[in-house]
Amino acid sequence: MDSNRRRSRAAITVAAVGALVTGVVVSLAATANAATTLGASAAEKGRYFGTAVAAYKLSDSTYSTILNREFNMVTPENEMKWDATEPSQNSFSYGSADQIVARAQQQGMRVRGHALAWHSQQPGWVNNLSGTALRNAMLNHVTQVATYYKGKIYAWDVVNEAFADGSSGARRDSNLQRTGNDWIEAAFRAARAADPGAKLCYNDYNTDGQNAKSNAVYAMVQDFKSRGVPIDCVGFQSHFNPQSPVPSDYQANLQRFANLGVDVQITELDIEGSGTAQANNFRTVTQACLNVSRCTGITVWGIRDSDSWRASGTPLLFDGNGNKKAAYDAVLQALNGGNPTSPSPSNPSSPSPSNPSSPSPSNPNPGTGGCSATVSINQWQGGFVATIRVTAGSSATSSWSVRLTLPSGATITNAWNANRSASSGAVTLTNVSYNGTIAAGQYTEFGFQSTGTAGTLTPTCAAA
Numbered sequence: 001m002d003s004n005r006r007r008s009r010a011a012i013t014v015a016a017v018g019a020l021v022t023g024v025v026v027s028l029a030a031t032a033n034a035a036t037t038l039g040a041s042a043a044e045k046g047r048y049f050g051t052a053v054a055a056y057k058l059s060d061s062t063y064s065t066i067l068n069r070e071f072n073m074v075t076p077e078n079e080m081k082w083d084a085t086e087p088s089q090n091s092f093s094y095g096s097a098d099q100i101v102a103r104a105q106q107q108g109m110r111v112r113g114h115a116l117a118w119h120s121q122q123p124g125w126v127n128n129l130s131g132t133a134l135r136n137a138m139l140n141h142v143t144q145v146a147t148y149y150k151g152k153i154y155a156w157d158v159v160n161e162a163f164a165d166g167s168s169g170a171r172r173d174s175n176l177q178r179t180g181n182d183w184i185e186a187a188f189r190a191a192r193a194a195d196p197g198a199k200l201c202y203n204d205y206n207t208d209g210q211n212a213k214s215n216a217v218y219a220m221v222q223d224f225k226s227r228g229v230p231i232d233c234v235g236f237q238s239h240f241n242p243q244s245p246v247p248s249d250y251q252a253n254l255q256r257f258a259n260l261g262v263d264v265q266i267t268e269l270d271i272e273g274s275g276t277a278q279a280n281n282f283r284t285v286t287q288a289c290l291n292v293s294r295c296t297g298i299t300v301w302g303i304r305d306s307d308s309w310r311a312s313g314t315p316l317l318f319d320g321n322g323n324k325k326a327a328y329d330a331v332l333q334a335l336n337g338g339n340p341t342s343p344s345p346s347n348p349s350s351p352s353p354s355n356p357s358s359p360s361p362s363n364p365n366p367g368t369g370g371c372s373a374t375v376s377i378n379q380w381q382g383g384f385v386a387t388i389r390v391t392a393g394s395s396a397t398s399s400w401s402v403r404l405t406l407p408s409g410a411t412i413t414n415a416w417n418a419n420r421s422a423s424s425g426a427v428t429l430t431n432v433s434y435n436g437t438i439a440a441g442q443y444t445e446f447g448f449q450s451t452g453t454a455g456t457l458t459p460t461c462a463a464a
Contacts, residue, residue, distance in 0.1 A: 035335075035336065036332075037069055037070045037332075038070045038071060038317075038328075038331065038332060038335065039070055039071045039072030039073070039109075040072070041332055041335035041336050042072065042297065042298070042335055043072060044335075044336075045290060045335065046296075047289070047290075047295070047296055047297045047298070048072050048073040048110065048296070048297035048298075049070070049071060049072060049073065049297065049298050049299075049300075049331075049335070050071050050072065050073025050074055050075060050109075050110075050112065050297060050298070050299040050300075051067065051070075051071045051073075051074060051075070051299060051300050051301075051302065051303050052074075052075045052076075052077040052114075052268070052299065052300070052301045052302055053067065053074045053075065053076060053077060053100050053103075053303075054077045054078070054079075054307070055076070055079050055096040055097070055099040055100050056096075057307065058099060058100075058103060062304075062321070062322040063303055063304070063307070063322075065322070066303050066304070066318060066322055067103075067107075067303060068107050071109065072108070072109050072110065073109055073110050073111070073112060073154070073297060073299060074100060074103075074104045074109050074110075074111055074112070075111070075112040075113075075114050075267070075299055076096075076097050076100045076111075076113070076114060077114075077301075077302075078121070078449075079096040079097040079099075079100060080097045080113050080114055080115070080145070081114070081115060081118065081121045082116075082117075082118065082121060082122050082123060082126070082141060083121045083122060083123040083413070083414055084096065084097065084121075085097065085141075085145050086123060086141055086144070086145075087123050088123070088125060089123075089125050089137065090140070092144060092145070092148070094148060097149075101149070101152055105152075110154040111149075111152060111153050111154055112153070112154060112155050112156075112157070112267070112299065113145075113146075113149060113153040113155070113156040113157065113198070114156075114157045114160070114203070114267075115156075115157035115158075115159070115160035115203065116141070116142045116145060116146065116156055116157065116158050116159070116187065116191060117138055117141070117142060117158065117159045117160070117176060117183075117184075117187045118159070118160040118161060119161065119162070119172060119174035119175065119176055119177075120161070120414070120416035120417070121414050121416060121449075122175075122414070126175070127175075129175075130175065130178065130179070131178075131179060132179070134175060134176070134179050135179040135180065135183065135186070138176060138179070138183070138187065139186060139187070139190045142158070142187050142190040142191050142194065143190050143191075143193070143194045144194075146190075146191050146194035146195045146198065147194045147195065149195070150194065150195040150197070150198075151195070151197065153195065153198045154198065154199060155198060155199035155200070155201050155232070155233060155265070156191055156195075156198050156199070156200055156201060157201050157202075157203040157235060157267070158187050158188050158191045158200045158201060158202065159184045159187050159188070159202055159203070160203045160204070161203070161204050161205065162174070162176075162177070162184055162202075162204070163204060163207075163213050163216050163217055164213070164433075165206055165213060165435070166212065166213075167212045168212065169212040169213065169215055169216035170216070171216075173433055184202070184220070185224065185229050188200055188224070188229055188230050188231055189229065189230060191230075192230040199232040199233050199263070200230055200231055200232050200233070201231075201232065201233040201234060201235045201265065201267075202217065202220070202221065202231060202233075202234050202235065203234075203235035203237065203267055204217060204235070204236075204237065205237040205238075205239055205268070206244075207236055207237075207253075208236050208237075208238050208240075208246070208247055208250055208253060209247025209248070209249045209250060209253050210247075210249055210252070210253050210256070214253060217234065218256065218257060218260070221234060221257065221260050221262060222260055225260055225261055225262070231262060232262060232263060233262050233263040233264065233265055233296075234257050234262055234263075234264050234265070235264075235265050235266075235267035235268075236253075236254065236264065236265070236266055236267060237267055237268035237269075237301075238266050238267070238268060238269045238270075238285060239268060239269075239270055239301070239310075240270070240271040240272065240281060240285075241271070241272035241273070241310075241313060241315075242272065242273065243442055243443070245281070246271070246281050246284055246285060250284070250285065250288050251287075251288035251291055251292060254288060254289070254292045254295055255292050258292055258293070258294035258295070262294070263294045263295070263296045264292060264294055264295045264296070265295065265296055265297050265298075265299070266285065266289055266295070266297070266298040266299065267299050268299065268300075268301040269282075269285060269298055269299065269300045269301060270300060270301045270302065270308055270310060270313075270315035270316055271285070271315050271327070272310060272313030272314065272315045273313070273314070273315070274314055274325075275326060276326065278314075278315075278325075278326070278327050279325075279326040279327045279329065279330035280330065281327075282317070282327040282330050282331050283330040283331065283333070283334050285298070286298065286330075286331050286334040286335060287334050290334065290335070300316055300317060301316075302316050303316065303317075303318055303322075304316060304318045304319060304320055304321075304322055305318065305319050305320050306319075306320035309376075309385065309387050309447065310376070310387065310445070311376050311387075312374070312376050312389075317331060370392060370393040370394070370395050370397060370463040371390055371391060371392050371393055371397055371400050371438070371461040371462065371463035372390075372391050372393070372461055373388055373389065373390050373391075373402045373459035373460065373461035374388070374389050374391075374459070375387065375388045375389075375404075375457050375459050376388075376389075377454045377457065382451065382452075383413075383449065383450060383451050383452065384410075384449070384450055384452075384453070384454040385447060385448070385449050385450075386447060386448055386450065386454060386457060387445060387446075387447040388402060388418075388429070388445065388446055388447065388459055389443050389444075389445045390402060390431075390438065390443055390444055390445070390446070390461055390463075391438075391441070391442070391443040392438040392439060392440050392441060392442055392443065392463065393440070393441075393463075394440055394441075395440055396437065396438060396439050396440050397436065397437065397438045397463040397464065398436055398437055398463075398464055399430070399431055399436040399463065399464045400430070400431050400436060400438070400461060400462065400463040400464070401428055401429065401430045401431075401461070401462050401463075402418075402428070402429045402430075402459045402460070402461050403426070403427070403428050403429075403459065403460050403461075403462075404426075404427055404429075404457050404458065404459040404460070405425065405426050405427070405457075405458075406424055406425060406427060406450065406452075406457075407452065407453060407454070407455040409451075409452040409453070410424065410450050410451060410452030410453065410454065410455075411423050411424045411450060411451045411452065412424070412427065412448045412449070412450045413448075413449050413450060413451060414448065414449050415429065415446065415447065415448035415449075416446060416447055416448070417432060417435055417444070417445065417446035417447065418430060418431065418432060418446035418447075418448070419431075419432060420448065429446065429448070431444075438463075
């Protein structure tokens, strides 16, 4: 999710090394004195290495120590989304996002803004709007937020996840899409007018290799470039697991987008797994970015495994205690241009969370009707995020529903990738149009954010 400005390697190295590592002499001509942190090593290659950050975790000393030491770019995880920044129409709230921006500035890091326009995590009042009223509200939101942070944001995810999964190559059917097919273009033009200096990105998932969805995004970017619609970069979320591995044409796909005249960025990287296999996958992704000149940076979606929205899959570079994993060694080695070696056995490759507020997966519940549901909880004082995985049984599903009962005092404030029947008490969550079909043995994931305490959530699943 970067931009088409080629940055001075010397300037970036000074900033990143000054903020993130001491006692290291960086050579721009060689790697004899290789940098020892992710951010500084990436800066030597004219790139950034960033992470998603949650404001409420900044008080966690282990979390903050790793953040300050390793990264030179941050992306607010939820704090800049529509529901967080405009909870009531024309009433804006920036407190949590400002905490992250202030920390980044203190540490000499840059900020990726995420995300101005998205079909999910919208405030409740948006549900009452449609047509011209919704279009105007969206454009006002883009304008107000981008103007507020003008000069502080390196790149914005202007529009997030606007294309449908599957083989259709169609736009996602969302309330924003129903305002007219030009809504994405309108959002980009509004963002450029509000902050001409920020890089403007389109961001999506399941576009990491060439497929119907990535082809549709490619065609949109090609069209935008041909007509002068302001777009500087394309973000590839890159959420991988054994069922959805790093595609063999990953680098080629990044390159074909770069050939359109935009920068490419790896924006939400996490790779489920452990040990050598996980390390090799992280190395592959890192090397692919290094091999594409317009791949300007990598962001991992969280710091420790216990900070991840997919915590049960241990998908990040640090374990739950903040120890470097074999995957970390592989990434640093790739950034420094070293030869691949076997992961160091001294670095744990699986999390061992000790913080009771860390996400912890429930035991699988077999459910009924050919599917099962498991839940991972990320709890903090006053609220939590639940990520639920729906796995098909021996037969494929065409639709599914998950039932659970929230503890007293817990209320769902927003949900993504699912429809919900209620916000408290007994809740049924059902698939949306694009994720009801799951092949036998495969899975999909959805989530929701809630006030209160999660307690022991026990989801049950039914499928057709």
